[in-house]
Amino acid sequence: MGEMTMTMQVKYSEKTGKPLVQRFKLATIERAITDAGYTGFCVVCHGEADGVEPDAHGYKCEECGHMTVFGAEEIILRGWVR
Numbered sequence: 487m488g489e490m491t492m493t494m495q496v497k498y499s500e501k502t503g504k505p506l507v508q509r510f511k512l513a514t515i516e517r518a519i520t521d522a523g524y525t526g527f528c529v530v531c532h533g534e535a536d537g538v539e540p541d542a543h544g545y546k547c548e549e550c551g552h553m554t555v556f557g558a559e560e561i562i563l564r565g566w567v568r
């Protein structure tokens with residue numbers, strides 16, 4: 487509870503100019519899934535968001551402003567963990 491997450495610098499594709507997904511540590515996502523509340527993550531800056539359904543995708547990130555907040559289970563399904 488109340489744990490601050492260190493966000494990352496957003497990286498952009500040189501080809502498309504779109505923000506690039508940066509993979510998460512599996513333990514980070516697993517912790518969010520076992521938490522009582524719904525926690526989602528921005529996949530380009532790793533900002534955390536509360537009240538995000540496990541299968542959510544494309545919510546707006548309050549940290550970087552991109553529409554790149556995904557639910558924890560969705561992140562695992564898409565293989566964005568290492």
Ligand SMILES: [Zn+2]
Pocket residue numbers: 528529530531532533547548549550551552554
């Ligand atoms: Zn973000």
